[in-house]
Amino acid sequence: MNTPRAGWVDGLQFCNWSRKSFEHMRTAGLSAVHATVAYHEGLRPTLDRIVAWNWRFRDHADLIVPGRNAADLMRALSSGRTAIILGLQNPLPIEDDLGLVTVLHELGIRVMQLTYNNQSLLGCGWQEAEDSGLTRMGREVIAEMNRLGMLIDLSHAGERTALEAIAASKRPMAVTHATPAFWRAGRRQVSETLMRALADRGGMLGLSLYPHHLRDGSATTLAAFCEMAARAAEIVGIRHLGIGSDLCLDQPDSVLAWMREGKWTRATEPVRFPAQPGWFEDCRGFLNLADGLRAAGFAAEDVEAVLGTNWQRFFRAAFRAEGA
Amino acid sequence: MNTPRAGWVDGLQFCNWSRKSFEHMRTAGLSAVHATVAYHEGLRPTLDRIVAWNWRFRDHADLIVPGRNAADLMRALSSGRTAIILGLQNPLPIEDDLGLVTVLHELGIRVMQLTYNNQSLLGCGWQEAEDSGLTRMGREVIAEMNRLGMLIDLSHAGERTALEAIAASKRPMAVTHATPAFWRAGRRQVSETLMRALADRGGMLGLSLYPHHLRDGSATTLAAFCEMAARAAEIVGIRHLGIGSDLCLDQPDSVLAWMREGKWTRATEPVRFPAQPGWFEDCRGFLNLADGLRAAGFAAEDVEAVLGTNWQRFFRAAFRAEGA
Numbered sequence: 010m011n012t013p014r015a016g017w018v019d020g021l022q023f024c025n026w027s028r029k030s031f032e033h034m035r036t037a038g039l040s041a042v043h044a045t046v047a048y049h050e051g052l053r054p055t056l057d058r059i060v061a062w063n064w065r066f067r068d069h070a071d072l073i074v075p076g077r078n079a080a081d082l083m084r085a086l087s088s089g090r091t092a093i094i095l096g097l098q099n100p101l102p103i104e105d106d107l108g109l110v111t112v113l114h115e116l117g118i119r120v121m122q123l124t125y126n127n128q129s130l131l132g133c134g135w136q137e138a139e140d141s142g143l144t145r146m147g148r149e150v151i152a153e154m155n156r157l158g159m160l161i162d163l164s165h166a167g168e169r170t171a172l173e174a175i176a177a178s179k180r181p182m183a184v185t186h187a188t189p190a191f192w193r194a195g196r197r198q199v200s201e202t203l204m205r206a207l208a209d210r211g212g213m214l215g216l217s218l219y220p221h222h223l224r225d226g227s228a229t230t231l232a233a234f235c236e237m238a239a240r241a242a243e244i245v246g247i248r249h250l251g252i253g254s255d256l257c258l259d260q261p262d263s264v265l266a267w268m269r270e271g272k273w274t275r276a277t278e279p280v281r282f283p284a285q286p287g288w289f290e291d292c293r294g295f296l297n298l299a300d301g302l303r304a305a306g307f308a309a310e311d312v313e314a315v316l317g318t319n320w321q322r323f324f325r326a327a328f329r330a331e332g333a
Numbered sequence: 334m335n336t337p338r339a340g341w342v343d344g345l346q347f348c349n350w351s352r353k354s355f356e357h358m359r360t361a362g363l364s365a366v367h368a369t370v371a372y373h374e375g376l377r378p379t380l381d382r383i384v385a386w387n388w389r390f391r392d393h394a395d396l397i398v399p400g401r402n403a404a405d406l407m408r409a410l411s412s413g414r415t416a417i418i419l420g421l422q423n424p425l426p427i428e429d430d431l432g433l434v435t436v437l438h439e440l441g442i443r444v445m446q447l448t449y450n451n452q453s454l455l456g457c458g459w460q461e462a463e464d465s466g467l468t469r470m471g472r473e474v475i476a477e478m479n480r481l482g483m484l485i486d487l488s489h490a491g492e493r494t495a496l497e498a499i500a501a502s503k504r505p506m507a508v509t510h511a512t513p514a515f516w517r518a519g520r521r522q523v524s525e526t527l528m529r530a531l532a533d534r535g536g537m538l539g540l541s542l543y544p545h546h547l548r549d550g551s552a553t554t555l556a557a558f559c560e561m562a563a564r565a566a567e568i569v570g571i572r573h574l575g576i577g578s579d580l581c582l583d584q585p586d587s588v589l590a591w592m593r594e595g596k597w598t599r600a601t602e603p604v605r606f607p608a609q610p611g612w613f614e615d616c617r618g619f620l621n622l623a624d625g626l627r628a629a630g631f632a633a634e635d636v637e638a639v640l641g642t643n644w645q646r647f648f649r650a651a652f653r654a655e656g657a
Contacts, residue, residue, distance in 0.1 A: 052377070052380070053376070053377065056376070056433070056436060057430075059436065060430065060432030060433065060435070060436060061432075063432055063435050063436075064432060106381075106384065108384030108385075108387055108388060109380070109384065111384070111387050112380060112383065112384060112387075112440060115439050115440050115441070116436060116439050116440070117439070
């Protein structure tokens with residue numbers, strides 16, 4: 010049995026946010042959570058999502074604080090609250106306007122994916138047949154995100170786009186939520202090539218707990234997950250590994266349809282959220298992960314590194330403006 | 334002949350901004366200018382205007398800086414640049430969403446009118462037949478602006494709305510650009526009642542140089558304007574008087590039509606911008622105002638107060654968040 014720690018971090022969640030979500034974060038000892046604000050939303054609905062977060066920060070100020078910079082992250086830690094880092098899984102809200110990167114940054118967005126499954130104005134997602142790599146606007150947006158201190162998230166990107174983005178960026182990037190392809194084959198998962206390229210530039214890989222990313226889906230055991238984590242740590246280095254649970258709790262299945270189809274297509278069959286493994290039904294599963302990682306041979310300080318201190322260190326640096 | 338001062342302030346301009354505009358500000362010795370971002374624009378086009386300002390701040394960083402707080406205003410003064418304070422003459426961009434006040438504040442908006450000529454969701458403008466006063470949402474928005482440190486501008490308001498707003502606000506307000514009704518009759522001008530109510534609560538009146546606000550239009554003399562200023566100072570007190578030139582330079586007449594008609598009506602006759610008086614053709618006219626005010630009997634320190642130090646002191650306090 011673990012005592013909740015104050016310094017653990019979840020590299021991505023998209024729950025149907027309520028006071029319960031934030032209470033679970035506290036019970037799990039999460040000092041920071043990267044929360045997805047938008048999938049297929051354009052700028053205007055994204056502003057509504059941001060407004061909703063601003064009210065949550067006021068209504069639940071005893072549990073959560075905005076996580077915009079190192080000072081915020083440390084304030085959350087020292088006051089026993091969870092810093093919420095706002096992120097976009099799709100660059101749709103910037104439309105084709107480089108100036109909207111600054112607008113979204115000023116509104117608190119600190120993470121943005123270049124692509125979400127599909128081809129975007131910036132590059133290509135993993136589901137297209139052909140990934141033609143980073144576009145001209147993609148390079149401009151990377152430079153702007155580098156300048157502002159907005160983290161580039163390569164989750165859901167095509168491999169060529171991801172590798173070209175890593176080469177183009179002056180600052181480290183992250184794959185906030187994915188699992189390695191050596192464990193579960195598929196283009197949504199990350200190859201060893203990408204893992205090494207990411208880590209070589211100081212980047213982070215957040216291991217996902219979403220069943221479709223797990224080797225045996227909902228039936229995957231804690232031991233199997235932690236063995237995979239040990240192998241991943243050998244590839245990227247222990248300092249470059251974290252957790253990005255991809256928890257989507259208390260959401261109706263229509264939200265899964267929205268994530269997959271947005272407005273660009275119509276579903277051909279109903280979709281359902283898979284059941285979480287019993288040892289990670291919500292973020293309180295971090296306590297089980299601590300046990301599992303120790304059982305898989307992780308030293309105590311490495312457990313802390315993977316469950317929190319790596320993301321803490323990484324985010325604090327990532328959100329600094331260039332030259333600040 | 335006057336040496337340009339570093340501390341003068343223009344309480345409102347809406348020019349067709351170019352490097353020339355900013356060079357004139359420097360020549361005029363303006364340390365701060367409140368610049369209108371939107372008239373009848375909704376949220377989305379207002380974001381485009383804000384993006385355009387963000388690029389101007391980068392492209393002309395040797396001449397202008399964003400003016401968001403006291404530190405910015407002092408930085409502009411000490412570095413010989415002009416702080417640009419962004420404001421809205423209409424609350425349309427907040428739609429009916431209280432949360433958008435914070436969004437616009439985070440994007441740099443520091444001044445907002447409750448109404449622009451017409452009835453709004455918050456209250457009533459001066460051109461409606463009947464002003465039914467401040468609405469329920471109007472009271473909410475005032476409280477939110479008070480909390481954030483966003484200045485409430487009562488220019489273009491109906492008198493009842495303006496007086497009720499002053500009573501509802503915990504913080505001083507401004508009429509950034511108008512002239513007194515004792516000098517030129519009309520509901521766009523401010524009554525002695527409103528002038529006294531504004532000043533009693535620590536508010537500011539910015540005297541307009543827009544010809545339709547001047548007693549004799551474009552033919553108004555500098556001496557007549559400065560005599561009016563002396564009488565206004567007697568009513569509001571010397572510490573509550575400033576300049577808000579309402580300069581709209583280098584704009585096509587279509588912009589005047591936009592200001593008047595927006596999209597809510599169609600013009601019945603063509604409109605034209607009136608010619609500025611010869612002694613205030615652009616903001617370099619501040620140098621003539623200094624001469625004129627002295628000639629009208631203003632003491633040297635009172636000239637400085639009206640041309641700049643009053644707005645400087647007022648804005649520095651107005652942009653502080655409540656409790657900060």
